[in-house]
Amino acid sequence: MKFLHVADLHLDSPLRTQAARDSAMGDSLRGASRQVLTRLVDAAVAEDVDAVLFAGDTFDRDVADVASRAALATELSRLARAGIPAVLIQGNHDALLDLDRYGPVSEALTVLTPDAPTFRLGEASFHGIGFTTPHIAESLLPRYSRPEPGRWNIGLMHTSLDGAAGHDLYAPCALADLVGHGYDYWALGHIHKRSVHEADGTLVVMPGIPQGRSIRETEGGSATLVEIDLQGVRAREIPLELLRFARVPVDFSGVVDQAGRDARLRAALEAVAGGDVMIAARLEAAGTPVELGDPQMLEAQAREAAEAVSRLFVDRVRLRPTTRPLDADAAEDLATLMRDDAATPGFRDEVLAQIAELRAALPVEIRDVLADERLDDLIEAGVETMALRLGMGRSEP
Amino acid sequence: MRLRQLDLIRYGRFTDRRLDFGPGGGETDVTIVYGANEAGKSTAFSAWLDLLFGLPLQHPYDFIHARKDLMVGATLDTDDGPLTLCRTGQRQGSLTDENGRAVDERRLSLLLHGLDRDGYRTRFSLDDEVLRQGGEEIARAKGDLGQLLHAGTSGLSGFADLLKQAEGEVEAFHKPRGRTTTLAEGRNRLREMDEALSKARLDPRKFDALRQALERAERACRDVTRVRDDAKRHLAVREAADRRRDLARRIDEAETALPRCPDGPTLPHDALTRVSVGVDAAARAEEAKAEAGTDIERAEGLLSEMSPDPEGIAIGHMLAELEAAEFDDGESLVARASLADADLGRRRDERDKTRTEARQLAATLAGAGADPAEVVLPRDLRTGIRQAAQDVRQTARDLDQAQTALEDARGGLGEPEDMPEGAEALADALDALDDLRDDPEEMARDLKDREAEASRRAAGLPPAWRELADAGLPTAAELREAERALKAVDDKIAEAQDRLHEAEEKLAASEAVLDGERSAAAVVTDDEIADTRDARERLWSSHRATLDGHSAEAFEAAMRHDDDARNRHVASAESRVRLARMGAERMVIAAELDRRRAAAKSAHDARKSPAEAASRLAARLGLEATTPPAVFGERLDAMQAALEATLSAERVMGDLRAAQERRAKAEGRVRRAATEINGDPPAGQDAVAAARRLHKELEARRARIASRHESEKLVRGLETQKKAKEKAKTDALAAYRRLVSGLWCAELPVETVLGFSDDLADLSEMHGKARDLDRRVSRLEAARRAFDQRAAKLRDTLGLGEEIAVDDTLRLARGRARTAAEVAGRIEKAHNAQEEAKRMRNRQARAVQKSAEEIGTVFRGQGVDPGDDPLSALQVLLERDRLRAERAALEAERAKVAEGLDAKALAQEEADTDPIRTETLREAVKEAEADREKAIGHRGEARQAFNAALATDGGVDQGQARAALLEELREAARHAVETRIGLLAASGALSRLREDRRGPMIAAAERAFARMTDGEWPRLEAQPAGAGERLVGLKNGHPVAADAMSTGTRGQLYLALRVAGHADFITRYGALPFLTDDILETFDDTRAAAALSLTAEMGRTGQAIMFTHHRHLVDLGREVIPDLHVVALD
CATH class of the missing domain: 1.10.287 (Helix Hairpins)
Structure with a gap:
């Protein structure tokens, strides 16, 4: 038996990157999550799977755009024409979504709910309990059916598993408990980073988000193709993503001029490019102030270098300046004094007061960039970036 | 370096004047040179600078001694002893020693540590102007001193702009x-x-709203459509009723009119056409019949008026035959005969005239009675004779010219000359001399420079450096390898030593812990238990053997000790394990320590080889064996530079000698060559010049000889040409004789025949023309005779004689024939017209009859007779038929209007004659239509909104x-x-950095300034100013820029800056004399005393010389400067 497992599609959720404002990239990425959905169906048809499993958060919101529903319905109808059923549970993002508001979405779709937790297809039984409220604090595992003897038992669950960094706790569930439940395969969702666990003949897969939406989502980009037979359970990735976010470290040590920086930039960018997937690169530039040069110039050079690399765009450039031994250079002395000053409580208090006003002026969605818990990072970056600028200001005639 | 004596030998107003600054060596080395105004202080000040750096081309002090005679000398104390120098105004070698030998300028430059005139003036030789201008530059961070002064804070000024720019970005x-x-x-x-x-x-809610709106719009649309349809239906019935009432009225009108019409069947549909056609045809036929009768009468009249001419017709036939007759050459008889009548007389006259002219011209050429036919020459012969005559004429002219040129050339030949022996050798010797490219004088100057350079490069190297260099210097790679190897083993030694210390410390710590553990816990080991047990067993055996009290006590004590040990052994099991582990760890550490000791020793041993290698390299570089390899490279560079400079000088020396030898050899060759020619050898340079003059004369003679050779060749060529011309003339004359031989002109001169050339051509043309005219006259006469024969019968018929001209005969015959033919044609035409008119009259009579029969057919059976006006009668019948058709159509339409309508409703509406009902119903339909249009619009909008929403990709x-x-x-x-x-961080840090990074020179200047101003200006700071920086003094806490200070204070500030710069220079490079010229002029006594005190401090580390015309400063100086030396300049 063969089926395709995907989760956290977050249909029509936008990509959070400045690179999307690039006209060429923007055109390519129009409706990225819809294109990924289309690729998913293409893959299902090409692989001739028996079913496609959606393990929660198919939609990004409880009140989904009707156009988004229509997009899903369109692709599910393609599955229906190919004779491939789809099995879906709802996650925390689309827990309250009324999928049947306009009648059944597709004849191919089966939604597993607490009232109808099992769907049987051939020799397999698919068990799942979707979210019915946006937040479920307890494990849903006790409410899952016992494995049906003589059949392949596949569980669909939207869970934060043992608790993952960066994700709130939703229907937490211990991995050992899942393994011990007796199913052959657990099709999980919720965590956007892919992970695979195997124990006692049970395969537990968190497929990750099929299309990362920001630099924080770099470890997904695929669906999972699962095969179950008497040889056991096997899984492999089916790439779906259009765009991959990538952190690209660039070491500028020993570089003395713009030509050298350009060479390092090009080498680093070419190293991550290639393939059919577009890359939104966040450059993390490391070097001394002299090696990094003027930050704005460096960013301009990076974007220029990216122009020469096919299907690659620079999302942003982050500076990771390395300090150098104290010498008589005025800029370095100034930087040292700045660092000393920045470490004092008084300085922190003054910074807090100054950024409070700016934070209040920001749109609500991005105020987190100036959150108090990021103060240390901001201070460090602010001091080091200014030190960089002062260093370059002195070196230029 | 210090200035011991300054000798103004010939300089300005001075002659042989010496200023002695003493031997120095006191507590301070300060000299005040005092003199009244115009005593020559500034002159002496300038002389010192000229000694050091040379005299400028435009010199201000050459008013007594000319510039070329100016001379200043000095005795300097240097590290190598006293050095006496003399400077003159010469362009080269202006610096000499006391014996007049040139001294290399670089020697002085080394003593001045590379300072040029401006640099020295700025730092060590100050007058008021230099002090002020230089001070301003320093305060603005310009020049070397300025950069030194601002070294600490330089670079900070640019930060302010950067921070401002950053602030702008934040605000943006x-x-x-x-x-x-x-x-x-x-x-x-x-x-x-x-x-x-x-x-x-x-959004789903939005989607639902759109869908509901669409449904409402569609319902509304359906409702209003239904209302509209009802209204239209009512209106249709009403309009049908109205129509039916109108049709019924019109039917009644038709039925009323019909009884007044004649009876009879309805006419065929083409009745009107048939009757109209019949009436028109009858009328046209009557008219044509009348016209035919008229034509018949007109033809009969014409025929009676005309009669035919048969003889005229016969003349026509004869004329045609005559005009058709032709000669054998195809030309018409009539045309040629007519031409003969016209031309024959004129041609005969022309022929006779031409014959006469030809005879006259022939007589002119060949003599009286000459026959033109014999005188005339054929064209080719005539042309050949003319060409041959011209050739004879041209060859004669060429011969005359050749003779003239030959005579001129012979007259132009000069006297013959010869070249002396040895001229070529002299030219070669001079060429060889001129080919020498080397300039020995230039090479000598170059050699001098290179020797000085080599000497300078070798300064500081050991005396045996050249031997070392010749023995072979190590390569840089060898040095780097030695340094690397030594550093590598040193690093390994250090690392091994560190690891050894680390192991020692670990062992000590381990032992300390072990000792502590041992001392802290009463640990009993297995060995101790074995020992106590052995002691117990041994004493037990002893006691059993003796069984005395003493052995019993000993055994008891041993037993107790053993028991105690066992108890403690049990209790200390854990500690024992710990101790055992610690012991084991200690052993591991000790073993490690041993290994590390061995490694350290090995590392030390490994140093021996690279250290020896480094020592060997040091020896090759002339360095002590213990010299660290780090300085090898510097020594190698110095030795290589010195070697390179020395070798370069040696190469130049060799080149110079070779060049001098080559030149001497070449000049000797020139002298020998000249002597061989004129036997009078000149000496030295004059010999070469004389040889060059001799060579020039010989070259001129060579040119003359070459020119005469060329002229002789020319004469020979002209003689050859003359012979050829003579032969050509003879050949041309023979050819001419052959052509005229046997002709009437054979004996005539060539030039005469050339003169007859045109007349011969004219005679040939006249002779041909006369023969042509003879042929024409004969042919015209034959044509006239032929015509007379053929036209004899015609002339008889016409009654004409032979004297009548051809054209007149023809004209009369043609007139008679044409008239006869015209009459015959008109008679035939009139007869034909008469016959055609008769046939026409018969046809029209039949047409009239047929029309009457057709009209009668149409009217058959009708109650009306067609009479004379069948059309009017037919109109009555047609009106009757129209009424009948109208009635039938109205009835049909009335029935059709009722089709599909409710008969009952229609009947009611027909019965209802309300005049405004129809309009009322029509208004109702309009209103319903408007409502429907509006509803359709609403539905369209709703549908469009719905479809648009569905068509988008959402948000x-x-x-x-x-x-x-x-x-x-x-x-x-x-x-x-x-x-x-x-x-935020940078602004605070920047102010602190400014404070932290005050340079040492600004601190020194600050101290000097505070001292001179008695603490009134306690602080100096460098502050940003535009793109650079400026120096400010702080007075009462307020910054004041230099240009805002009083003149005196500013002068003190500038002097303070120089004092600081002087101290900095001396610290880094060594002492140089520091000279000032009346710079304390604007200082009050207090500040002047402070400045003198500072001068005393300068005198402790170097030499200070003050020129002043203020007596009180001398007195003041004596008070504050120990060991002050004063020179009076009177």
């Missing part, structure tokens, strides 16, 4: 109440995007654009905050 992103900031514009854009997103997003694109904008703002906000934090 956001500032309170800013409307054009990035953030404000971004928020506005977000609001716009939110609105667009709201519109674009197909995907807008959502993406919004997310991207938010990311931009997020990044920009982060950048702005980071920049603001950086600004």
